Amino acid sequence: MELLKIICFVSWILSCSGLYNPITRMTIPHVETYWESWDQTHGNYGSNLSNLPVVPVGSSGGFNVVNLAFARDAATIEEVLACDISPDCVTPGLSDMKDNEAFKQAIKVIHDAGGFVKISFGGVTYGTPGETLDEVGLELLVHRIESLMNDYDLDGVDLVLDGCAVGKCKHPENVVYIINSLRALMPNKMISLTFPHQPERYHYYMDVITPTIENLDYVSMIWGFESDVDYLIENGIPKSKIVYGSIVAGDRYCDYEFEKLIHKAERVKADELGGVIYWSINSDTYYRNGHPEDEPGECTDYQTGKEDGTVIKTISYILNHD
Structure with missing residues (x-):
């Protein structure tokens, strides 16, 4: 009983000091990445979900949170229901793993290493989550998640x-419904909202962020500028709920994007923002086969051309060393 009291007291002290959140276990700025599930069988750096450089929050040398890209959002009620029996609706990489148990074991490996696993819905691949669903379909989607x-x-x-280009911004109220409903069902799970950038230009983003920020663990920009971070802060978004990052591979621009990401990580550390996010662990590599036109060490849309894990090691070091 005395030991239990001591543990509870220490947990309370850590929580009050801002070093620890008892729900998300993540108030120290974290490193987050996406994992391209369709690369599961290709044998590249980062392809194997069970063999990623995962470390606990606050540690150097790896990342703390991985987003599985992408679960399929369904356009109709019938498709939502069909997703319950279709592995491809979970993530494209699941079917490559041959069975669910291998997938579950890979997630356990990440947990055992002190990391966290989230699943991503939407984006360029499948559009804004829930944008085509009616009320019944939205409720089914929430329960499916x-x-x-x-x-x-x-x-x-x-x-x-x-x-959210012209003509693409549809039904922000649907995303608000999904977020708030998920929080009611999952009080102890992480819920994040990722948007491209420029919240001051695309007010649609703020139409989703403002009414849900209490139920979001954080919002993420996979692109973005210093002014975007400033805009969020000026509009009442807590610094600890802003995660800031980049796409690290891009034809001829890898070094430029890498330098930008370094500056973003330095801003995150200096201002105690929520963390750094980037796309993707799979592209953080010297060479990625499957794209025969790409040469080892070359900067392309699929690889940075730098030593494997260079991006993640650099970000992690910046955040976790004085």
Whole structure:
């Protein structure tokens, strides 16, 4: 009993000091990445979900949170129901793993290493989550996400908004419904919202962020500028709920994007933002086969051309060393 009292007291002290959140276990700035599930069988750096450089939050040398890209959002009620029996609706990489148990074991390996696993919905691949569903379909989608959390022992969900160009911004109220409903069903799971950038330009983002920020663990920009971070802070978004990052591979621009990401990580550390996010662990490599036109060491849309894990090691070092 005395030991239990001591543990509870220490937990209370850590919580009050801002070093530890008893729900998400993540107030120290974290490193987050996406894992391209369709690369599971290709044998590249980062392809194997069971063999990623995962470390606990606050440690150097690896990342803390991985987003599985991408679960399929369904356009109709019938498709939502069909997703319950289709592995490809979970993530494209699941079918390559041959069976669910291998997938679950890979998630356990990450947990044992002190990491967290979220599953991403939406984005350029499948559009803004829930944008085409009616009220019944939205409720089914929410319960489907909850089931995925339970079935695979996932730590949370990442909802990725589409680029929101002219004509693409549809039904922000649907995303608000999904987020708030998920929080009611999953009080102890992580819920994040990822959007491209420029919240001051695309007010649609703020139409989703403002009414849900209390129920979101954080919002993420996979692109973005210093002014975007400033805008979020000026509009009442807590610094600890802002995660900031980049796409690290891009034809001829890898070094430029890498330098930008370094500056973003330095801003995160200096201002005690929520963390750094980037796309993707799979592209953080010297060479990625499957793209025969790419040479080892070359900067392309699929690889940085730098030594394997260079990006993640650099970010982790910046955040976790004085």
